[in-house]
């Protein structure tokens with residue numbers, strides 16, 4: 001990738017602070033070792049120790065001199081968020097409840113499916129976007145996760161499956177940024193984390209197996225090309241603006257046509273230009289599940305390279321929406337298939353441990369009242385947009401403890 005990302009939103013108050021190496025991208029790791037007067041190969045060594053071997057104790061990094069290890073103990077740390085609970089479902093789904101700094105908790109879910117093992121990773125503590133069908137949105141918003149807290153979720157899951165070390169079986173084959181939060185509102189930390197997931201010295205997951213899902217933060221989506229080349233999913237959930245405004249409030253700021261145009265620009269920018277955009281469509285009984293909605297969706301997506309993922313809504317206590325009926329679901333899928341689309345149905349997994357789609361709630365210390373949510377979201381998007389207009393490559397790389 002041609003650009004690097006600046007370090008975002010980290011605490012500078014407690015000096016002298018140790019640098020947390022857990023979330024440093026390759027570029028930042030190289031710059032960190034350069035700041036110690038060390039050569040760039042040290043970055044590759046430490047990335048491998050952390051993300052391939054699962055080693056977070058400097059003393060166990062045996063190809064690094066004792067003197068440098070001692071220096072690292074003084075100026076750096078490798079710090080992970082803390083696992084509060086690990087829940088295993090009868091269908092093999094595994095959910096991690098993870099405590100992050102500040103006392104809130106986030107959730108990460110692993111979903112096995114034959115040879116494939118997908119980890120659903122969170123990007124924020126809560127979410128300000130307040131989509132009407134989403135349990136996370138109902139929790140409010142606390143803060144963005146740091147890159148260490150995002151990639152830390154992958155590390156924690158890999159550790160739990162004994163995946164670290166040479167010639168260990170790869171259990172986590174796919175990652176989706178579809179957990180708690182809107183990933184593009186935590187832009188730089190998410191980009192750095194996804195690039196670590198794909199890096200040869202780290203988790204080595206194919207770019208075709210890492211997917212970022214967005215509700216439609218268009219300025220950030222426009223910035224994505226050139227910084228990463230992951231797959232893209234759009235949380236659409238409605239075939240027209242009127243209905244989407246109700247379900248996904250950010251649509252009032254960036255309507256469907258603007259969002260789909262941005263998504264197409266991103267896909268067109270990828271070197272392997274055969275990739276499709278995944279369209280996520282949560283079906284809610286008698287709200288967006290009627291045949292005319294399916295026809296309207298087909299019309300909307302007619303000339304766009306997409307595959308459609310239909311997600312039956314998973315009811316939870318804070319909303320009155322109902323799960324789509326099996327008949328309506330089948331009908332909807334059939335209409336799309338006849339219209340020439342690939343339309344799959346996401347089966348509900350991990351229901352017995354509240355790990356299904358839209359059910360992730362964690363434990364969020366909310367700083368906003370619901371009535372203020374939309375304004376808070378707008379302010380967040382505006383601030384991000386202003387930030388993104390700066391050229392990231394011109395930003396100095398700073399190292400601040402997390």
Ligand code: SF4
Pocket residue numbers: 127128129130131134135136137138179180181182215235
């Ligand atoms: S669906 Fe995604 S963007 Fe919308 S409130 Fe939930 S976590 Fe946020």
